Amino acid sequence: LVVLRGSLYPTVPDWVLNFSPLPSLSSPHRNLSAFPAAQSEHLQQKMSENGALPLRGKVLTVDTMNANVKKVDYAVRGPIVQRAVQIEKELKEGVKKPFEEVIKANIGDAHAMGQRPITFFRQVIALCTYPQLLDDNKFPEDAKNRARRILQSCGGNSIGAYTTSQGIDCVRHDVASYIQRRDGGIPSDPDNIYLTTGASDGIVTILKLLTAGEGRTRTGVMISIPQYPLYSASIAELGAVQINYYLNEEKCWSLDISELQRSLHAAREHCNPRVLCIINPGNPTGQVQSRQCIEDVIRFAAKENLFLMADEVYQDNVYAEGCEFHSFKKVLFEMGPEYSSKVELASFHSTSKCYMGECGFRGGYMEVINMDPEVKAQLTKLVSVRLCPPAPGQALMDLVVNSPQPGEPSYQTFMKERTAVLSALAEKAKLTEEILNTVPGISCNPVQGAMYSFPRITLPERAINEAKAKGQAPDMFYCMKLLEESGICLVPGSGFGQREGTYHFRMTILPPTDKLKIMLNKLKEFHQKFTQQYS
Amino acid sequence: KDSRVDDTSAGRLDGKMREKTLTMDTLNPQVKAVEYAVRGPIVLKAGEIERYLEEGGTKPFSEVIKANIGDAHAMGQQPITFLRQVVALCTFPELMDSPSFPEDAKWRARRILQGCGGHSLGSYSASPGVECIRKDIAAYIEQRDEGVPSDWENIYLTTGASDGIMTILRLLVSGKDSSRTGVMIPIPQYPLYSAAISEMDAVQVNYYLDEDNCWALDINELHRAYQAAKQHCQPRVICIINPGNPTGQVQSKKCIEEVLHFAYEENLFVMSDEVYQDNVYAPDCQFHSFKKVLYEMGPEYFSSVELVSFHSTSKGYTGECGFRGGYMEVINMDPEVKAQLVKLLSVRLCPPLAGQAAMDVIVNPPQPEEHTFKQFHQEKSSVLGALAEKAKLTEQILNAVPGIKCNPVQGAMYAFPRIFIPPKAVEEAKALGMQPDMLYCLRLLEETGICVVPGSGFGQKDRTYHFRMTILPSIEKLNVLLGKVRDFHISFLKEYSGLE
Numbered sequence A: 001l002v003v004l005r006g007s008l009y010p011t012v013p014d015w016v017l018n019f020s021p022l023p024s025l026s027s028p029h030r031n032l033s034a035f036p037a038a039q040s041e042h043l044q045q046k047m048s049e050n051g052a053l054p055l056r057g058k059v060l061t062v063d064t065m066n067a068n069v070k071k072v073d074y075a076v077r078g079p080i081v082q083r084a085v086q087i088e089k090e091l092k093e094g095v096k097k098p099f100e101e102v103i104k105a106n107i108g109d110a111h112a113m114g115q116r117p118i119t120f121f122r123q124v125i126a127l128c129t130y131p132q133l134l135d136d137n138k139f140p141e142d143a144k145n146r147a148r149r150i151l152q153s154c155g156g157n158s159i160g161a162y163t164t165s166q167g168i169d170c171v172r173h174d175v176a177s178y179i180q181r182r183d184g185g186i187p188s189d190p191d192n193i194y195l196t197t198g199a200s201d202g203i204v205t206i207l208k209l210l211t212a213g214e215g216r217t218r219t220g221v222m223i224s225i226p227q228y229p230l231y232s233a234s235i236a237e238l239g240a241v242q243i244n245y246y247l248n249e250e251k252c253w254s255l256d257i258s259e260l261q262r263s264l265h266a267a268r269e270h271c272n273p274r275v276l277c278i279i280n281p282g283n284p285t286g287q288v289q290s291r292q293c294i295e296d297v298i299r300f301a302a303k304e305n306l307f308l309m310a311d312e313v314y315q316d317n318v319y320a321e322g323c324e325f326h327s328f329k330k331v332l333f334e335m336g337p338e339y340s341s342k343v344e345l346a347s348f349h350s351t352s353k354c355y356m357g358e359c360g361f362r363g364g365y366m367e368v369i370n371m372d373p374e375v376k377a378q379l380t381k382l383v384s385v386r387l388c389p390p391a392p393g394q395a396l397m398d399l400v401v402n403s404p405q406p407g408e409p410s411y412q413t414f415m416k417e418r419t420a421v422l423s424a425l426a427e428k429a430k431l432t433e434e435i436l437n438t439v440p441g442i443s444c445n446p447v448q449g450a451m452y453s454f455p456r457i458t459l460p461e462r463a464i465n466e467a468k469a470k471g472q473a474p475d476m477f478y479c480m481k482l483l484e485e486s487g488i489c490l491v492p493g494s495g496f497g498q499r500e501g502t503y504h505f506r507m508t509i510l511p512p513t514d515k516l517k518i519m520l521n522k523l524k525e526f527h528q529k530f531t532q533q534y535s
Numbered sequence B: 001k002d003s004r005v006d007d008t009s010a011g012r013l014d015g016k017m018r019e020k021t022l023t024m025d026t027l028n029p030q031v032k033a034v035e036y037a038v039r040g041p042i043v044l045k046a047g048e049i050e051r052y053l054e055e056g057g058t059k060p061f062s063e064v065i066k067a068n069i070g071d072a073h074a075m076g077q078q079p080i081t082f083l084r085q086v087v088a089l090c091t092f093p094e095l096m097d098s099p100s101f102p103e104d105a106k107w108r109a110r111r112i113l114q115g116c117g118g119h120s121l122g123s124y125s126a127s128p129g130v131e132c133i134r135k136d137i138a139a140y141i142e143q144r145d146e147g148v149p150s151d152w153e154n155i156y157l158t159t160g161a162s163d164g165i166m167t168i169l170r171l172l173v174s175g176k177d178s179s180r181t182g183v184m185i186p187i188p189q190y191p192l193y194s195a196a197i198s199e200m201d202a203v204q205v206n207y208y209l210d211e212d213n214c215w216a217l218d219i220n221e222l223h224r225a226y227q228a229a230k231q232h233c234q235p236r237v238i239c240i241i242n243p244g245n246p247t248g249q250v251q252s253k254k255c256i257e258e259v260l261h262f263a264y265e266e267n268l269f270v271m272s273d274e275v276y277q278d279n280v281y282a283p284d285c286q287f288h289s290f291k292k293v294l295y296e297m298g299p300e301y302f303s304s305v306e307l308v309s310f311h312s313t314s315k316g317y318t319g320e321c322g323f324r325g326g327y328m329e330v331i332n333m334d335p336e337v338k339a340q341l342v343k344l345l346s347v348r349l350c351p352p353l354a355g356q357a358a359m360d361v362i363v364n365p366p367q368p369e370e371h372t373f374k375q376f377h378q379e380k381s382s383v384l385g386a387l388a389e390k391a392k393l394t395e396q397i398l399n400a401v402p403g404i405k406c407n408p409v410q411g412a413m414y415a416f417p418r419i420f421i422p423p424k425a426v427e428e429a430k431a432l433g434m435q436p437d438m439l440y441c442l443r444l445l446e447e448t449g450i451c452v453v454p455g456s457g458f459g460q461k462d463r464t465y466h467f468r469m470t471i472l473p474s475i476e477k478l479n480v481l482l483g484k485v486r487d488f489h490i491s492f493l494k495e496y497s498g499l500e
Helices: A002-008 A037-050 A067-071 A079-092 A119-129 A131-135 A141-152 A169-182 A198-210 A230-238 A257-268 A291-304 A328-334 A373-385 A391-401 A411-437 A461-469 A474-486 A513-534 B029-033 B041-054 B081-091 B093-097 B103-114 B131-144 B160-172 B192-200 B219-230 B253-266 B290-296 B335-347 B353-363 B373-399 B423-431 B436-448 B475-497
Strands: A193-197 A219-225 A241-246 A272-279 A307-311 A345-350 A363-369 A503-508 B155-159 B181-187 B203-208 B234-241 B269-273 B307-312 B325-331 B467-470
Touching: A067 A230, A067 B335, A079 A474, A119 A131, A119 A141, A119 A391, A119 A411, A119 B081, A131 A141, A141 A169, A141 A391, A169 A193, A169 A363, A169 A391, A193 A198, A193 A391, A198 A219, A198 A230, A198 A272, A198 A307, A198 A345, A198 A363, A198 A373, A219 A230, A219 A257, A230 A241, A230 B335, A241 A257, A257 A272, A257 A291, A272 A291, A291 A307, A291 A328, A307 A328, A328 A345, A328 A363, A363 A391, A373 B029, A373 B192, A411 A513, A461 A474, A461 A513, A474 A503, A474 A513, B029 B192, B041 B436, B081 B093, B081 B103, B081 B353, B081 B373, B093 B103, B103 B131, B103 B353, B131 B155, B131 B325, B131 B353, B155 B160, B155 B353, B160 B181, B160 B192, B160 B234, B160 B269, B160 B307, B160 B325, B160 B335, B181 B192, B181 B219, B192 B203, B203 B219, B219 B234, B219 B253, B234 B253, B253 B269, B253 B290, B290 B307, B290 B325, B325 B353, B373 B475, B423 B436, B423 B475, B436 B467, B436 B475
Parallel strands: A219 A241, A219 A272, A272 A307, A307 A345, B181 B203, B181 B234, B234 B269, B269 B307
Antiparallel strands: A193 A363, A345 A363, B155 B325, B307 B325
């Protein structure tokens, strides 16, 4: 018995062994406390004779777990990222590598890449968190005013109180007036605004409402390929049907209506397509949709009775000349009442991207248009189960939509910081495209917006075969090698979806310019070496 | 609200009617089935009345008291200074230079920031949470459980405890028809459980707590519920809330042993909701963690029973609900399933960093040798002392009312008294298509401005009626509130018993 304990439970201290364990009973209705201790010793003895503990299968195994969860894939934090974390640890422990640090260009995480927070935003959040600072004269008045206003709208004037499930009242009002300003006066109703825990939360919630039916009537969700894998992951988790429509890589990843039509018709054979998801500016593809294209999409959705989900979290990230962000809401309303009173639309925004990059706060909102009032009540009920989105994230969202105005003490610093981030991003977008396009075997569309480049890579036949022999997607094989040899962590295109026989990777353009240059040059060298090695 | 809607052309597109894509008929039926009473119709009504009062309307009362939810700060509880100092420092690190912040708070903030990408609370953390916070939590658990080892890699930060509970249930729900996962939950329960079960289309398996025995859990009742459920589903999970919500009981060590033994025998996954672990008031009660009890039952239990326990920043003495912080510790989970769990969490990227930081302060509070200890300790004791007093007060006043019977509030933050509702009122409620205790609570709200949640939202034995109220209002306010409940109850009885 002692050996058994000693070998299997090295961490069990002696004092625990003095407790007499409960007997293992097969009869359920016995009074446990009255059970003689001798019997339990007998049982343990039997166990030790067998040299093993009784076989008690796990309740939860890969075979018995939720099958939909198993199908979920999320490449942005998939195996390649896990390996990157491992390598980081190895480096810390002094293991020699051909590089000194891992550069995580897998995820749009601006602060992790060294971007500084917007001072004003953090001042207000600190004031909300620790209102004693309202007496500190180092904080500007405009920051204090905003903090006071947010706190007044919180239960007990504390961001430690639950907010209403839909989000703090004054924040929803501020969001609505922001949207109205952004869209040239088209009205926005605070009742249509729901604060969320990052945009992801909102997207999953709306998809949850929409998923119904069985077999051929099961909800189909149209998503762009390449897509941001939150969509495919949520569809898998909800057991909905994924319907792919392909973006046109030759035309700078633009959306083609005839492709929408094709994919819809094909899908109608086996499911009930009810939702069309659009990411604009595009993730991972970086294209910015033209007004005309948005109009066509809306007309298509109206004709085919589709619920529109517009992921507009990169709305401030537009870099290319001649490109402009057009919100789906605005275009919808400019198309006249025939559309604006009918087409159901949810659009999503977040604190995580744009110039602020405050991912860790998990702030976001969605605006729902033309949602059936009864369904809206159901939505409110559903979000109430999770009580509320994090209050600091809501406060931050408020600042994004209610930033310092001309004449306020913080305006100049705020604008300076904002412009610096956005112009650096524009420069890096250009730089990335230029350097990558000088590499034979890499071809990169212009990064018109968002935070990523998604270049196409040509892989030699031998590399493809070797990957396949390993049961790996060829671009995963490529990215793994890149990580091992250069410390650069990218996400293979296969994680986002791509046309068969084409290979890509996604990299963020977020590293500081110097670092980005080094990274791109390393990538160039690696690609050349890789191509040589496998040709 | 859209003035541009033109009635004649609206709805016509290419000559045919355009139906809404998403209607009550085409909505996810599981979403429709979800109910969450804590923020249900009564709370919506309370919100309406509040707005009415704000706009100058008159009622027989001047304010709505929301005793429906365990929201300490909304009830006037002050935040713990030290916790807010650390989070403020993390948020705006320029404050590190400020002499008005104590060193104890600064080094904690620095340590948290060092664990964050780019030393910013604005970066994503790893999906299971910031590594140093996970380590602090493991150390805290080990200390709480008097040396029972805790592995930081078993710790996952969450967006409040609710998020963790939903995630674990999601992993567990599978099968069809009679092999569909059954989830055993106490009745009365905290309606997050029933809501999550509905949303995931799992099977709810009720086991009833023993009201006559101070809401104790009776192992025979577990067996009954399990055996009955086996006929139509596959019970795979047992959920325990200790200290109890809404029922306020604190489980004895012996009772926990029995539950764990039952789970061991019947091969059940154990989920123990321990968010009220610091909220124990009755002098003869003590919090025992399921983890510690499991360990003490010996290796054959400790190495096999799958257990997840949940904690949160929202309750205890901090009451930081708005931060949405929490963690879960996962014991004996199959390593492959654990990998699936990490994958599932990664889709949502990470829990909010400010909530993670708040959680860190809770598990790593000022120590006796630190300067901030005295103030911290004083704030903590004053919150917990007041709660203990309010628990006693609530029980005493309610029990003095004829037709109300209230078990001792041993722990947590709620009283769940049983109320006698006269048959005439029951009939009237039925005629209105309403639960009798809903009618009672609506009347209470309309007449006194007090918002409590009907027992039917938590589940109760047939033909018994209850309500849940928090004990969080300040003592003065709580006294007024309880007095109003008493007066209301007496007049309600009179009205419906014809004892005018």
